[in-house]
Amino acid sequence: MAAAAVVPLLAYGAVSVMSVRDGAQQAVIQGNQEVARRVGEQIEAYVTGSIRIIGAVAADMERTSLTVWQQELILRNYATRFGEFAYLTLLDDIGKTIASSRIDSADAELPGAGSVEIEGALISPFSRDDDLLPTADVAIRLPPGSNAGWLVGRLQLEELWRTVDSIRVGTAGYALVVTDEGQLLAHGNPKSKSLVARRENLNDHPVVDALRHEEGRRSVAAVQYWDGNEWMLGVGARLPILGWRVVVEQPTREAFAISTRLQTQLFIAITVALFAMLLVGSLWGRRFIEPILVLTRGTRELALGKLDTRVTVETSDELGQLGTAFNTMADRLVELQEDVRKKERHAMFGRIAIGLVHDLSHPIQNVGNGCKLMLKMWDDPEYRESFRRTIERELAQIKRVLDDLRNVAKPMPVERFPIDLNKSVGELVESMQTTAENAGIAMACELVPEPLFVEGDLFALNRIYRNLITNAVQATPPRGRVLVRTLKQNANAIIEVADTGCGIPADRLESIFDDFVTTKRRGLGLGLAISKKVVEQLGGTISVTSQVGVGSTFTVQFPLTSARPSQIAAG
Numbered sequence: 001m002a003a004a005a006v007v008p009l010l011a012y013g014a015v016s017v018m019s020v021r022d023g024a025q026q027a028v029i030q031g032n033q034e035v036a037r038r039v040g041e042q043i044e045a046y047v048t049g050s051i052r053i054i055g056a057v058a059a060d061m062e063r064t065s066l067t068v069w070q071q072e073l074i075l076r077n078y079a080t081r082f083g084e085f086a087y088l089t090l091l092d093d094i095g096k097t098i099a100s101s102r103i104d105s106a107d108a109e110l111p112g113a114g115s116v117e118i119e120g121a122l123i124s125p126f127s128r129d130d131d132l133l134p135t136a137d138v139a140i141r142l143p144p145g146s147n148a149g150w151l152v153g154r155l156q157l158e159e160l161w162r163t164v165d166s167i168r169v170g171t172a173g174y175a176l177v178v179t180d181e182g183q184l185l186a187h188g189n190p191k192s193k194s195l196v197a198r199r200e201n202l203n204d205h206p207v208v209d210a211l212r213h214e215e216g217r218r219s220v221a222a223v224q225y226w227d228g229n230e231w232m233l234g235v236g237a238r239l240p241i242l243g244w245r246v247v248v249e250q251p252t253r254e255a256f257a258i259s260t261r262l263q264t265q266l267f268i269a270i271t272v273a274l275f276a277m278l279l280v281g282s283l284w285g286r287r288f289i290e291p292i293l294v295l296t297r298g299t300r301e302l303a304l305g306k307l308d309t310r311v312t313v314e315t316s317d318e319l320g321q322l323g324t325a326f327n328t329m330a331d332r333l334v335e336l337q338e339d340v341r342k343k344e345r346h347a348m349f350g351r352i353a354i355g356l357v358h359d360l361s362h363p364i365q366n367v368g369n370g371c372k373l374m375l376k377m378w379d380d381p382e383y384r385e386s387f388r389r390t391i392e393r394e395l396a397q398i399k400r401v402l403d404d405l406r407n408v409a410k411p412m413p414v415e416r417f418p419i420d421l422n423k424s425v426g427e428l429v430e431s432m433q434t435t436a437e438n439a440g441i442a443m444a445c446e447l448v449p450e451p452l453f454v455e456g457d458l459f460a461l462n463r464i465y466r467n468l469i470t471n472a473v474q475a476t477p478p479r480g481r482v483l484v485r486t487l488k489q490n491a492n493a494i495i496e497v498a499d500t501g502c503g504i505p506a507d508r509l510e511s512i513f514d515d516f517v518t519t520k521r522r523g524l525g526l527g528l529a530i531s532k533k534v535v536e537q538l539g540g541t542i543s544v545t546s547q548v549g550v551g552s553t554f555t556v557q558f559p560l561t562s563a564r565p566s567q568i569a570a571g
Contacts, residue, residue: 024259173250440478475501
């Protein structure tokens with residue numbers, strides 16, 4: 001819900017910020033371009049107006065009745081009246097001076113290579129005179145029939161400098177004028193006047209270069225560039241008659257100040273609106289989501305077994321009904337759990353009772369029968385000795401059953417000292433050969449040739465072997481086979497007890513080591529559970545693989561030790 005509300009607002013805000021920024025910047029660029037275009041029009045009007053003045057002078061010179069002194073008087077009057085002309089000179093067809101406004105006798109020259117025709121007059125490329133003023137020679141051909149061939153004037157555009165210096169864009173924006181060849185004629189920035197004195201060529205200027213590539217398509221261009229100190233916005237306009245370029249430069253920090261301020265204000269407004277929406281949405285969403293969170297926490301705690309968990313949903317809508325249903329379900333689960341516990345206790349007590357009857361009835365019966373015979377044969381020394389052995393054997397069996405029950409709740413402590421598994425396994429197998437033979441089962445023992453020393457308790461280990469071998473013998477029918485063997489694998493000693501019995505179903509394998517679980521018809525089912533606890537006490541592992549109708553294999557694994565009994569004794 002938060003994403004659905006925030007993402008559109010952020011998208012709209014981003015589009016709005018970019019639109020405002022782009023629109024404001026485009027307005028600034030267009031404004032500066034308009035300034036450059038108007039400056040260019042003023043400069044062209046100023047230059048072409050000066051050329052027209054020469055045309056007016058040439059018209060006065062067309063009268064053939066004028067004497068030389070009259071021509072010089074007219075030329076001097078025009079040169080004095082219009083300060084743009086350093087001099088005006090009348091030449092014949094071969095370039096010899098006829099009359100001039102100049103006091104000296106220096107000859108004027110016609111415009112040479114690179115001259116262009118503007119308003120019917122030839123104008124040479126602009127250069128700078130000794131005063132660094134933009135200067136060019138202008139010549140107009142007099143019509144045939146007059147006594148002269150050309151009217152030549154030296155044009156000095158001092159007013160161009162004043163026009164360019166008067167251009168200000170903001171507080172740090174200036175204008176500059178560049179000829180078609182790239183020569184800098186005028187610069188409005190006082191710090192850059194030295195570029196004019198050095199006759200700097202600005203063909204590589206980003207705006208001049210952009211205008212050169214835009215010719216024939218557009219007469220204006222706008223470029224943002226780094227001038228070595230800061231980012232600048234440069235716009236330019238091309239003068240169509242003169243071919244010059246007028247460039248207006250302004251730092252982007254000043255040019256886009258309004259754009260930046262609007263962008264910042266809009267960003268702040270969007271941020272405030274976003275936080276306000278999140279605050280309102282959080283308050284409203286908390287009221288809506290809190291019941292769901294309460295139900296989620298209650299469900300999680302219930303899954304962890306905390307059946308006393310209840311939820312409080314103070315709403316009357318569907319969520320409130322769901323909370324009531326949850327509490328009802330929890331109450332019902334408590335009742336069901338208690339019922340299951342009762343049934344499990346009954347079943348457990350039943351299994352324990354059946355196992356105790358099975359495991360204790362035979363020893364108790366033997367003791368009872370022996371006591372009855374003892375009443376009759378108490379004076380027979382041989383029978384009294386037999387009676388003593390019977391009582392000791394059966395009491396040992398009863399004690400073993402009681403020890404198993406006690407070890408389920410509290411495992412017996414074990415002592416650790418180096419034991420050779422090969423020796424302990426071989427001795428126990430040998431002691432149980434008679435039991436296997438009486439059951440009609442062949443029992444074999446395969447031991448690795450080298451000793452396998454582990455840290456363990458001999459009594460505890462014998463109890464593990466006895467439980468596993470006894471189970472294997474009981475699960476194997478007559479003429480079957482039980483194999484007990486030891487292995488060495490990396491740094492571990494392994495004991496395997498394999499039989500050819502009925503096997504264990506796959507669905508019973510996971511619980512075969514649990515307390516009171518047995519695959520036999522009778523018994524407490526504590527042998528494997530106790531064996532597993534003892535193995536884990538000694539730092540080992542026990543596992544089983546089985547296939548129904550083929551047999552089972554129990555594997556016990558212990559880490560080998562480098563200690564030896566002699567080392568322990570020496571210590």
